[in-house]
Amino acid sequence: MKKNFILYILLVFLIVVNGFFIYNHMCDSTDRKPKKPQQPTNFIVKELKFSKEQLAQYKESNQNHKETMMRLSADIKNLKDVLFNKLSDVSVDEEAVDSITSLLGQKEKEKRISVFYHFKEIQKICDAKQKEKFAQIINDALHNKGKKDEGIDALEASDGKRKPPPKK
Numbered sequence: 001m002k003k004n005f006i007l008y009i010l011l012v013f014l015i016v017v018n019g020f021f022i023y024n025h026m027c028d029s030t031d032r033k034p035k036k037p038q039q040p041t042n043f044i045v046k047e048l049k050f051s052k053e054q055l056a057q058y059k060e061s062n063q064n065h066k067e068t069m070m071r072l073s074a075d076i077k078n079l080k081d082v083l084f085n086k087l088s089d090v091s092v093d094e095e096a097v098d099s100i101t102s103l104l105g106q107k108e109k110e111k112r113i114s115v116f117y118h119f120k121e122i123q124k125i126c127d128a129k130q131k132e133k134f135a136q137i138i139n140d141a142l143h144n145k146g147k148k149d150e151g152i153d154a155l156e157a158s159d160g161k162r163k164p165p166p167k168k
Contacts, residue, residue, distance in 0.1 A: 044122065047137060048130045057125045065118040069111065076107045 050058055083100045086092070119138065126134050 044134075044137070048126060048133055050125070050130075054125050058122065061118065061121040061125070065114065065121075068114050072107055072111045072114065076104060076111075079104050079107065 045055060045058065048054075079100055083097065083104070086097065086100075123131060123134055
């Protein structure tokens with residue numbers, strides 16, 4: 001009788017615990033949604049504490065940069081499609097492959113130049129104290145380049161899918 005009693009208690013405990021986990025897992029609760037990662041734009045604005053005027057300038061600059069980056073990314077995607085469609089060709093035209101890869105390199109170069117000048121625009125918006133903080137953010141981002149979802153690529157991402165560099 002004592003063995004059965006222990007088994008019944010264990011069985012009731014397992015049923016209650018399973019019910020609890022099923023309820024928590026299956027219930028549609030809006031306040032349990034995972035928080036979205038902070039977008040790099042929000043990170044920069046928050047860290048530099050932009051005024052309303054600075055924020056307006058920043059948003060305009062950021063929108064222009066975003067459009068440029070989207071255009072360049074689309075160009076790169078199209079060029080890659082053209083390049084890899086050549087895989088099915090019976091003979092390889094090395095000049096065409098070389099030309100396409102050169103164009104790809106040029107588009108990547110344009111992206112990096114655009115990022116550089118975007119950061120220069122942000123720096124122009126800043127006052128002296130903000131410029132020091134911005135330089136620190138950029139420096140931290142450059143030194144965290146090797147880490148996943150960190151570094152300068154996280155700052156230049158406009159889609160919000162990457163995280164800003166961690167604070168030290």
